[in-house]
Amino acid sequence: MTDASLPPLNQGTAQADGLMLPPGTVAPQQRRRARRYFTLSFLACLFLALWLLTDFVLPDANKAALSARPAPAPSLIMTNWHEMAPMHRRNRTVTMKKNDSLAALLTREGIGPIAADAALDTLQQVFDPRGLKPGQKVRIFTEWPQDSDPDSQIGRFAGFDLIPSPRQRIILRRTGHLTFDIIDQNRPLSDRYFVADALITSSVYEAARSSGMAPSLVVDMIRLFSFNIDFQRDIREGDQLEVLYSRRFDGGNQLAEEGDILYAALTNRGKRHAYWRLEHDDGNAAFYDETGKSVQRLLMKTPVDGARLSSRFGMRRHPILGYTRLHRGLDFAAPTGTPIYAAGNGVIEKVTRSREYGRFIRLQHSNGYETVYAHLSRFARGLKANAKVRQGQIIGFVGMSGLATGPHLHYEVLHYGKPVNPRTLDLPPGRKLDENGLVALQTAIAGAQKRISSLAARDNTLRSLPRRSRASLSERQAAPSRFAVPTARP
Numbered sequence: 001m002t003d004a005s006l007p008p009l010n011q012g013t014a015q016a017d018g019l020m021l022p023p024g025t026v027a028p029q030q031r032r033r034a035r036r037y038f039t040l041s042f043l044a045c046l047f048l049a050l051w052l053l054t055d056f057v058l059p060d061a062n063k064a065a066l067s068a069r070p071a072p073a074p075s076l077i078m079t080n081w082h083e084m085a086p087m088h089r090r091n092r093t094v095t096m097k098k099n100d101s102l103a104a105l106l107t108r109e110g111i112g113p114i115a116a117d118a119a120l121d122t123l124q125q126v127f128d129p130r131g132l133k134p135g136q137k138v139r140i141f142t143e144w145p146q147d148s149d150p151d152s153q154i155g156r157f158a159g160f161d162l163i164p165s166p167r168q169r170i171i172l173r174r175t176g177h178l179t180f181d182i183i184d185q186n187r188p189l190s191d192r193y194f195v196a197d198a199l200i201t202s203s204v205y206e207a208a209r210s211s212g213m214a215p216s217l218v219v220d221m222i223r224l225f226s227f228n229i230d231f232q233r234d235i236r237e238g239d240q241l242e243v244l245y246s247r248r249f250d251g252g253n254q255l256a257e258e259g260d261i262l263y264a265a266l267t268n269r270g271k272r273h274a275y276w277r278l279e280h281d282d283g284n285a286a287f288y289d290e291t292g293k294s295v296q297r298l299l300m301k302t303p304v305d306g307a308r309l310s311s312r313f314g315m316r317r318h319p320i321l322g323y324t325r326l327h328r329g330l331d332f333a334a335p336t337g338t339p340i341y342a343a344g345n346g347v348i349e350k351v352t353r354s355r356e357y358g359r360f361i362r363l364q365h366s367n368g369y370e371t372v373y374a375h376l377s378r379f380a381r382g383l384k385a386n387a388k389v390r391q392g393q394i395i396g397f398v399g400m401s402g403l404a405t406g407p408h409l410h411y412e413v414l415h416y417g418k419p420v421n422p423r424t425l426d427l428p429p430g431r432k433l434d435e436n437g438l439v440a441l442q443t444a445i446a447g448a449q450k451r452i453s454s455l456a457a458r459d460n461t462l463r464s465l466p467r468r469s470r471a472s473l474s475e476r477q478a479a480p481s482r483f484a485v486p487t488a489r490p
């Protein structure tokens with residue numbers, strides 16, 4: 001490279017800088033520059049004033065909706081558009097961030113503060129945006145007069161819509177100059193049914209997931225079986241799982257939320273455990289076997305998922321203290337942060353810490369039972385003494401606080417103050433259905449059977465495809481995709 005290829009640094013910068021030239025020669029240039037600065041700042045102020053006082057969306061934030069062509073002079077958008085119909089519309093979906101607010105989001109999207117305030121004031125008449133969570137999607141609309149070219153103009157803020165919960169849609173619509181109206185819409189959802197039918201090769205969780213069930217439903221299902229099946233000891237390769245469950249879809253065929261398990265059966269070493277969901281008049285639902293006995297017991301067998309039993313109940317040498325004494329509970333090894341569930345309905349007796357147990361919780365249940373959860377890394381938020389907890393509610397997370405050599409849950413069951421072995425505990429059976437309940441249960445069983453048969457019949461029509469396994473067959477049926485539904489279902 002030669003010097004000639006470089007830009008002529010010296011002359012250019014020195015002159016533009018102005019400092020190195022004699023005073024007399026500078027004046028005309030400075031005047032020109034001052035004029036240029038004045039013009040630019042005037043335009044900038046004008047633009048800012050327009051943004052503040054009116055309601056168009058800043059072109060920068062609206063990049064997605066606009067082409068690369070230069071924005072026109074602001075005067076073009078000063079017309080009172082609301083008096084001119086019809087309009088072009090475009091929308092852009094944005095997502096709320098952590099510690100975000102709707103107001104901040106609108107500002108980021110280039111919507112002027114006066115228009116944003118007017119919009120939020122209207123919104124607040126029916127909906128409090130402070131309840132929105134990170135990840136919430138907001139669809140923002142921008143509009144243009146129809147006889148104009150949207151690509152050559154800056155759009156005007158026309159409102160937004162959002163779905164704060166599966167059954168609710170909020171639509172904020174512009175009606176005039178800085179006026180909006182709000183529609184609080186009920187989204188009707190429809191249930192569709194799916195069957196997960198899988199052979200267990202590694203774990204119940206894996207089998208259920210691979211046949212298309214959402215993680216939240218799989219956890220519900222495991223909890224359901226956990227009253228009668230010990231997942232660490234009892235599950236064998238070749239066990240069979242069959243689950244009928246629902247998912248809820250909106251009018252546009254989009255998955256709005258996961259539904260319920262209606263029936264779940266696990267054939268474990270030749271023995272079939274089958275339960276049906278029954279909704280009670282009070283709106284609560286429970287699962288029953290075919291004789292009408294509730295599957296839920298006073299306490300769950302294992303108050304933590306996916307854990308490995310690492311120390312049994314009974315006399316043992318303490319790993320840290322060194323001497324032999326009674327191990328008053330069970331230890332479940334699990335990664336730090338694994339959720340811990342309340343084993344039964346009850347009241348929080350203690351949420352505290354001690355030298356030996358670290359962070360621990362003691363719950364009081366009916367029939368003289370208490371449960372203890374120790375070595376927690378943290379408690380669930382808002383947990384207070386004397387508060388009620390539901391069975392299966394997350395109360396804390398696995399850790400190694402106190403005297404512990406690794407992350408695990410130390411779990412105790414006390415019966416009238418005396419430690420008992422949670423594994424061999426003979427808990428009082430769940431409640432039994434009365435006559436009316438049994439009739440309702442028979443209806444639920446027949447309904448579930450009918451749905452499974454009709455789904456299987458649909459499956460048979462698909463049999464021209466090579467059949468790999470039962471699990472893969474239901475995969476096509478139950479795991480269509482994350483959110484889109486490929487086929488209509490009865």
Ligand SMILES: [Zn+2]
Pocket residue numbers: 311327329330331409410411
């Ligand atoms: Zn222990």
